[in-house]
Amino acid sequence: MKEGPNIAGIAALIGDPARANMLQALMTGVALTASELAQEAGVTPQTSSFHLGRLAEAGLVTLRRQGRHKYYNLADADVAALLEAMSGIAMRAGMTRVRTGPKEPALRKARVCYNHLAGEYGVQAYDSLLARAFLVEDGEQLHLTGDGRSFLSELGVVLPDKESKRRPLCKSCLDWSARRSHLAGIAGTSLLSFFLERGWAKRVDGSRIIEFSKSGDSHFHAIFSL
Amino acid sequence: MKEGPNIAGIAALIGDPARANMLQALMTGVALTASELAQEAGVTPQTSSFHLGRLAEAGLVTLRRQGRHKYYNLADADVAALLEAMSGIAMRAGMTRVRTGPKEPALRKARVCYNHLAGEYGVQAYDSLLARAFLVEDGEQLHLTGDGRSFLSELGVVLPDKESKRRPLCKSCLDWSARRSHLAGIAGTSLLSFFLERGWAKRVDGSRIIEFSKSGDSHFHAIFSL
DNA sequence: CAATTGTTTCGATCGTGATCGAACAATCAA
DNA sequence: TTGATTGTTCGATCACGATCGAAACAATTG
Numbered sequence: 160m161k162e163g164p165n166i167a168g169i170a171a172l173i174g175d176p177a178r179a180n181m182l183q184a185l186m187t188g189v190a191l192t193a194s195e196l197a198q199e200a201g202v203t204p205q206t207s208s209f210h211l212g213r214l215a216e217a218g219l220v221t222l223r224r225q226g227r228h229k230y231y232n233l234a235d236a237d238v239a240a241l242l243e244a245m246s247g248i249a250m251r252a253g254m255t256r257v258r259t260g261p262k263e264p265a266l267r268k269a270r271v272c273y274n275h276l277a278g279e280y281g282v283q284a285y286d287s288l289l290a291r292a293f294l295v296e297d298g299e300q301l302h303l304t305g306d307g308r309s310f311l312s313e314l315g316v317v318l319p320d321k322e323s324k325r326r327p328l329c330k331s332c333l334d335w336s337a338r339r340s341h342l343a344g345i346a347g348t349s350l351l352s353f354f355l356e357r358g359w360a361k362r363v364d365g366s367r368i369i370e371f372s373k374s375g376d377s378h379f380h381a382i383f384s385l
Numbered sequence: 386m387k388e389g390p391n392i393a394g395i396a397a398l399i400g401d402p403a404r405a406n407m408l409q410a411l412m413t414g415v416a417l418t419a420s421e422l423a424q425e426a427g428v429t430p431q432t433s434s435f436h437l438g439r440l441a442e443a444g445l446v447t448l449r450r451q452g453r454h455k456y457y458n459l460a461d462a463d464v465a466a467l468l469e470a471m472s473g474i475a476m477r478a479g480m481t482r483v484r485t486g487p488k489e490p491a492l493r494k495a496r497v498c499y500n501h502l503a504g505e506y507g508v509q510a511y512d513s514l515l516a517r518a519f520l521v522e523d524g525e526q527l528h529l530t531g532d533g534r535s536f537l538s539e540l541g542v543v544l545p546d547k548e549s550k551r552r553p554l555c556k557s558c559l560d561w562s563a564r565r566s567h568l569a570g571i572a573g574t575s576l577l578s579f580f581l582e583r584g585w586a587k588r589v590d591g592s593r594i595i596e597f598s599k600s601g602d603s604h605f606h607a608i609f610s611l
Numbered sequence: 612c613a614a615t616t617g618t619t620t621c622g623a624t625c626g627t628g629a630t631c632g633a634a635c636a637a638t639c640a641a
Numbered sequence: 642t643t644g645a646t647t648g649t650t651c652g653a654t655c656a657c658g659a660t661c662g663a664a665a666c667a668a669t670t671g
Contacts (some may be wrong), residue, residue, distance in 0.1 A: 166468060167405035169475050175659075176399030183392065193618065204661055208619055218478040227617050227668040241474055242392060244467050248393050251463075267452040289523075296522045401629075419648060432630055434649055453638040453647050 172217055173245070178210045182233070185220065187367050188274040190230035233258050236330060236343050239273035244358065267348055270367040275347030276354075280371070284339045284350065285331070289381035294329065294342075301329040303319070303346060311346070314382065316353045319345060354379070398443055399471070403428050403452075404436045408459070408468055411446065413593050416456035444517040463570055465499035466504060466558050495586070496593040497560060501573030506605065508595070510576065511557070511567045513609035520555065520568070527555040529572060537572070540608065542579045580605070 173179055173320070180200040183189060191199070198208030214220045219238050224232050231240050235285040259325060269280040276284065288294040293307030303311075304316075311318060324330045330344035342350065351369075359375025371379060398407055406426040417425070423433030437457060440446045446466050448457050457494060459465050495506040500601060502510065503541065514520040526552030529537075529544075537544060548554045555569035577595075580586040585601025588594070 165405075165475050166409065166471050167402045169471060169478065170396050170402030170405060172396075174393055174400035176611075177659080178394045179391075179393035179396060194616095202659090203661060204618065205620085205662085209659080212619090219474075220552065231616075237474060237477075241470050244470055245392050245395060248445075248463060248467055249391050303413055403629080420646095428629090429631060430648070431650085436628080445651090455648070524636085 160297040163265060164325065169217060169219070172213060172219065173242075176200075176209070177206065178214060181207075181210065181214070182219070182238075185231065185233045186242060186271075186273060187362075188233075188271050190223075190232050192228045192230060196231060233273055236273055240343075243277075259295060263372070265363075265368045266366075271362065271369055271372060272341070272343070272367075274351065275341070275343045276351045276369065277341050278369075280369075281341030284379075284383045288342070289303065291383065296331070300332050301327070301344070303329050312352070314353070316346075316349050318349060350370055350384075395443060395445070396564045398439060398445065399468075400425075401436070403432065404440060407433075407436065407440070407457075408445070408464075411457065412465060412468060412497075412499060413461075413588075414497050416449075416458050418454045418456060422457060459499060462499055462556060462558065465527065466569075469498060470505075491589075491594045491596070492592075495595040495597060497577065497588065497595055498567070498569070498593075500512070500577065501567070502595065503558070503567050503578045504595075506595075507567030508608045509611065510605075512609055514568070516611065522557070527553070527557050527570070529555050529564045536607060537576070540579070542572075542575050 164315065173182065174227070177200040184196060184199040187236065193207055193211055194204050197204045198211075200207065204209075211220065211222070211229075215222055215231075218234055220231050222229050224230075233242075242338050249378065267278055269278040271277065272281070275281070276338045285294070288307060289296070291306075291310075293304055293310055294300050295304060308318065319328070327344045329346050331340040331342070354371075354375060355362070357375070357378075358372065359378055360369050360371045363370055389574060399408065403426040407422045408420060410425040410495055419433055419437055420430050422437065425432045425435065426433065426436075428436075437446065437448075441457075444460055446457050446461050448455050450456075455510050460467075493504055494502040496504065498507070501507070511520070515522070517532075517536075519530055521530060534544065542598070545554070554572045554597055555568065555572050557566040558569035558573075567573070580597075580601060583601070583604075584598065585604055586595050586597045589596055
């Protein structure tokens with residue numbers, strides 16, 4: 160009777176509070192164990208295991224075993240993008256959490272999205288690279304130009320020699336707070352770790368917030384001026 | 386304890402099969418009455434009313450009363466984009482409907498996405514306009530150039546004189562089948578009705594499929610060659 | 612080897628939410 | 642007015658799925 164893929168399936172999967180909390184926790188990009196996710200969602204390890212099984216079965220998360228632990232991650236950037244988009248709609252609908260703490264503005268400013276930089280800082284970096292033609296959009300594809308490659312390399316951002324088909328070097332990701340694109344893909348990941356390794360920015364506890372230091376802030380604006 | 390908007394809320398909303406069916410039916414872009422949606426979802430009018438109340442409350446659908454009818458629509462293109470993105474994930478996860486009829490290839494070829502053209506034809510039109518610089522991407526923004534405007538106008542596609550802030554003239558929308566962008570926004574809507582009014586393409590029953598006539602097909606490829 | 616920690620399976624419970632029957636309200640056509 | 646169509650509200654039912662206790666299983670450490 161109906162055509163098209165089964166939307167209700169994955170929606171119901173994300174629709175459970177426990178699973179939604181787990182997925183949001185994984186949006187930080189760090190791999191988490193089953194028990195850590197259980198605590199994050201506020202459920203016992205047994206139920207956590209049950210939920211993770213379903214999420215993995217549906218291909219929303221991946222896991223790699225390491226010793227007696229199982230580390231979980233979001234399957235890929237597409238899933239992260241879906242969650243990010245859903246955040247946008249949820250926020251617009253006024254379905255903000257009861258507990259809307261003081262962290263909110265910090266989240267808008269700079270946060271991690273799966274494994275790359277999002278928020279105001281994320282879109283500024285994206286726009287800046289685009290304005291100087293270091294980055295060009297081609298349909299849905301996104302390419303780093305030769306100039307762009309040398310620019311980033313000279314800064315100290317490590318990049319692979321050649322593009323791979325499976326994991327694109329550059330990819331745009333829609334930002335729920337700014338409603339603009341920011342840089343994802345390998346380059347996006349490298350860029351974030353570039354700032355983290357230098358101590359110019361650091362992650363806050365278990366949240367998605369990224370805090371720039373005073374010097375890190377000025378460095379950022381020097382690099383990504385508009 | 387948690388930060389960020391409540392994803393589980395809207396996900397759970399979409400997660401119910403009846404509501405998901407309703408939303409997918411609304412993806413055709415046509416306004417449907419409460420009882421039509423009830424039949425579409427395979428539930429009684431009472432439950433339909435219940436579900437529509439929740440969807441409207443969450444801002445996923447809008448309604449306008451007309452006589453003793455209530456016509457429902459998707460709230461806006463953002464909601465449509467979310468559903469489209471979810472289709473992509475669901476399809477990749479192999480969660481296709483049991484009833485995967487012969488309509489599928491037709492759906493991939495050309496279909497309506499909320500109110501504009503999607504599928505292979507949609508992305509081809511998009512790429513073609515982009516290649517001739519009739520359309521330019523600027524960050525997340527999408528602009529119609531002067532040449533592009535006159536090109537479309539001379540064809541007979543009606544466009545408003547000036548851009549409005551609320552409803553952008555051009556907007557890109559991610560295609561779940563092709564994984565590429567196609568044209569949304571006012572221009573996307575006008576383009577679709579351009580083909581429909583001329584009889585070059587027509588909609589199939591209550592589905593999202595758009596069927597091009599023989600002459601409509603050649604016209605399309607003449608206009609949007611690559 | 613035992614002891615500890617992490618994860619899963621099983622079984623049972625329990626609450627939430629979807630569903631429908633029936634009655635009610637509103638609109639339109641005579 | 643009466644009758645027909647459309648939509649909603651209320652109440653009760655009922656099934657599905659989330660949850661946890663208990664126990665088994667797996668892997669590491671001492």
